[in-house]
Amino acid sequence: MIAVIWVNLRRAMGDRRLLIIGTLVPVVIILITGLLEGSPKEPIGLLHPSPRLLHLAETTDGIKVRVESSRTDLTDDILRGRVVAGIVQLPSQSNSVRADFLIESATTDAVQARTDVVALMDLMAAEGSNTKFTDATLHATQTQAPLSPFWYVAPANLVLFVGIAVLVLSAGMVETRRLGVLQRISAAPVHKRAIVFGQMASMMVTAIAMAIGLIFVGIVLFDVHWGNPMSVFLVVALLGISIAALAVIIGTWARSQEQAIATAVIVAIIAGMLGGCVYQLSTVSSTVKNVGHIVPQAWAMDAFIKLISDHATFADTLPEIGALAVFAVVLSAFAVWYYSRKVFSTT
Amino acid sequence: MQQAVGGSEAVVTTLGPSPMLRCEGLRKRYGDRLAVDGVTFSIAEGECYGLLGPNGAGKTTTISMLCGLAVPDEGDITVDGFEGGTLEAKAAVGYVPQDLALYPDLSAVENLTFFGQLYRLSGKELQTRIGETLELVGLADRGKDRIGTYSGGMKRRANMAAGLLHRPKLLVLDEPTVGVDPQSRNAILETVGKLGIAVLYTTHYMEEAFKLCDRIGIIDDGHLIAEGTADALIGDHGGRDKVHLSCDGADLDELAAACRELENIHDVHEVDGNLELSTDHGPAVLSAVVAVATRHGVDLTGVEVRSPNLEDVFLSLTGKELRD
Numbered sequence: 001m002i003a004v005i006w007v008n009l010r011r012a013m014g015d016r017r018l019l020i021i022g023t024l025v026p027v028v029i030i031l032i033t034g035l036l037e038g039s040p041k042e043p044i045g046l047l048h049p050s051p052r053l054l055h056l057a058e059t060t061d062g063i064k065v066r067v068e069s070s071r072t073d074l075t076d077d078i079l080r081g082r083v084v085a086g087i088v089q090l091p092s093q094s095n096s097v098r099a100d101f102l103i104e105s106a107t108t109d110a111v112q113a114r115t116d117v118v119a120l121m122d123l124m125a126a127e128g129s130n131t132k133f134t135d136a137t138l139h140a141t142q143t144q145a146p147l148s149p150f151w152y153v154a155p156a157n158l159v160l161f162v163g164i165a166v167l168v169l170s171a172g173m174v175e176t177r178r179l180g181v182l183q184r185i186s187a188a189p190v191h192k193r194a195i196v197f198g199q200m201a202s203m204m205v206t207a208i209a210m211a212i213g214l215i216f217v218g219i220v221l222f223d224v225h226w227g228n229p230m231s232v233f234l235v236v237a238l239l240g241i242s243i244a245a246l247a248v249i250i251g252t253w254a255r256s257q258e259q260a261i262a263t264a265v266i267v268a269i270i271a272g273m274l275g276g277c278v279y280q281l282s283t284v285s286s287t288v289k290n291v292g293h294i295v296p297q298a299w300a301m302d303a304f305i306k307l308i309s310d311h312a313t314f315a316d317t318l319p320e321i322g323a324l325a326v327f328a329v330v331l332s333a334f335a336v337w338y339y340s341r342k343v344f345s346t347t
Numbered sequence: 348m349q350q351a352v353g354g355s356e357a358v359v360t361t362l363g364p365s366p367m368l369r370c371e372g373l374r375k376r377y378g379d380r381l382a383v384d385g386v387t388f389s390i391a392e393g394e395c396y397g398l399l400g401p402n403g404a405g406k407t408t409t410i411s412m413l414c415g416l417a418v419p420d421e422g423d424i425t426v427d428g429f430e431g432g433t434l435e436a437k438a439a440v441g442y443v444p445q446d447l448a449l450y451p452d453l454s455a456v457e458n459l460t461f462f463g464q465l466y467r468l469s470g471k472e473l474q475t476r477i478g479e480t481l482e483l484v485g486l487a488d489r490g491k492d493r494i495g496t497y498s499g500g501m502k503r504r505a506n507m508a509a510g511l512l513h514r515p516k517l518l519v520l521d522e523p524t525v526g527v528d529p530q531s532r533n534a535i536l537e538t539v540g541k542l543g544i545a546v547l548y549t550t551h552y553m554e555e556a557f558k559l560c561d562r563i564g565i566i567d568d569g570h571l572i573a574e575g576t577a578d579a580l581i582g583d584h585g586g587r588d589k590v591h592l593s594c595d596g597a598d599l600d601e602l603a604a605a606c607r608e609l610e611n612i613h614d615v616h617e618v619d620g621n622l623e624l625s626t627d628h629g630p631a632v633l634s635a636v637v638a639v640a641t642r643h644g645v646d647l648t649g650v651e652v653r654s655p656n657l658e659d660v661f662l663s664l665t666g667k668e669l670r671d
Contacts, residue, residue: 002464006461007461011452176450179448179450180445180447183448184444184448188462188465189438189467190434
């Protein structure tokens with residue numbers, strides 16, 4: 001099995017397509033996306049909003065809000081740049097609206113947010129409410145490092161491009177079959193299961209190596225703090241196994257290298273989109289979000305967002321890790337069964 | 348040891364005490380098609396056995412079974428005393444497939460390293476074997492070049508090197524010279540000729556089988572229809588020498604009648620305006636034939652003596668030509 005892994009890795013290293021798709025392209029895209037747009041922000045955090053205020057905020061064009069669960073979370077998000085400002089709706093009589101407007105400093109975004117808040121209060125006043133809000137500037141006593149502008153695009157592109165690059169490797173499996181090399185390997189004193197696992201393990205190693213490389217690039221070039229190392233490793237490893245299994249399935253199914261590459265790219269992009277690599281799943285409808293979780297990429301993105309943005313602990317990421325483990329086991333089992341059934345069926 | 352039976356009858360083979368390869372009653376069906384039907388043969392240590400037959404005769408299916416790539420529906424295979432298809436049997440076989448089964452984007456050394464590792468070779472021993480094998484096939488100076496940059500003949504030799512690397516006890520060569528230039532073809536045949544191990548050589552080139560093989564099995568439509576040395580097969584099934592007389596505007600009937608009167612001439616018939624004579628020994632009757640032609644005033648523009656070959660054997664046994 002080691003020999004099969006070695007030869008596949010050696011071939012992968014010499015494959016310019018993989019080098020470009022797996023290293024250069026994601027780094028460039030992370031850089032461009034991060035610099036031009038930054039990571040998607042929800043400008044205004046809301047704490048204890050009344051149903052009416054929340055409805056108005058959600059239905060007013062140009063205003064994006066995020067509901068916070070506590071004042072600590074809201075403050076933390078403002079300080080770390082995840083939201084540019086916050087509204088804390090205070091208890092008041094039924095016809096009154098009182099709120100604190102929190103910012104860290106008067107940035108352009110914060111000034112825009114204040115304008116939005118004024119507009120919201122005006123809407124409430126027009127409906128007959130007595131409105132009043134108080135400006136407050138937070139003390140710049142940050143307890144945690146601010147989020148890198150690349151905090152979302154870095155993991156998103158990692159998940160997306162590891163998927164594309166490793167799935168494209170399925171073309172190599174087709175070539176191995178087409179050249180007759182697989183037949184020759186089968187004539188050697190090697191168990192069939194070693195051949196299957198060797199194919200899959202080489203793709204898994206490629207996926208993990210690529211992911212580790214992109215994590216390293218994220219730390220060095222983009223100042224991304226990936227969070228708990230054990231969780232990160234498990235997410236990467238289990239995602240790698242899942243994608244490698246998917247690559248084996250595509251490589252077994254495809255009849256030509258061209259078919260394998262086309263299928264791999266389509267599957268990887270769709271899975272990436274469903275998994276929140278293009279848009280954050282927190283910003284889409286619950287239906288789309290639920291559908292997205294049929295792919296392992298979604299669980300990996302959830303875990304990365306938790307780890308990077310929320311500084312989640314290992315225990316916090318156990319649900320995502322558990323889900324990824326299920327994907328890894330189910331997809332691997334299917335891949336081994338399908339490969340054995342189809343490729344060795346002539347015997 | 349073997350007895351060849353012509354026609355459509357199966358070959359009756361008496362297997363030796365402990366041959367390197369022993370196949371008994373192999374049968375393999377793919378769907379409705381019976382690819383191999385009751386094939387029995389054996390190969391002794393150091394013997395080169397040729398399996399001669401046209402495309403689709405069952406050669407590759409037979410090889411697939413004895414290399415452990417396909418499981419026979421019926422029959423037994425023993426390689427070096429081990430049951431066919433087991434890891435021990437596979438380790439004893441060096442398989443050189445018809446396709447160029449190498450990675451074109453890797454060098455010959457890298458390819459051989461990979462295949463050597465599959466046969467449990469490693470470290471210095473592996474490096475030494477790679478050097479020796481590349482030397483044997485004449486690629487020592489191109490070992491570090493990518494296979495994709497090789498000529499067709501060089502690729503074939505590299506393909507053979509991968510089958511020889513682990514020093515197999517039985518080398519299985521599936522049509523190794525198809526599409527190869529004459530120089531590389533000679534190099535391959537020369538290499539096979541000096542190996543000294545048991546070799547199963549499949550081909551549809553009769554001259555290769557004749558030149559290389561100690562014994563030849565003729566296979567057609569999944570049946571082994573004859574087996575023996577080339578000389579024995581030709582002697583038993585090849586027919587007589589043919590003397591071909593090219594005549595220019597002569598009265599062929601008169602000459603034919605005169606030739607029939609000659610001793611050792613068994614048959615005379617006209618072919619495309621010329622005469623063809625059947626005889627036991629062409630060169631022996633040649634002077635008498637020329638004398639008869641001169642006596643009858645026939646101007647011979649050409650005389651050709653052709654001895655029977657394996658093509659004739661195949662034609663005689665199957666009623667069809669061994670196609671290229």
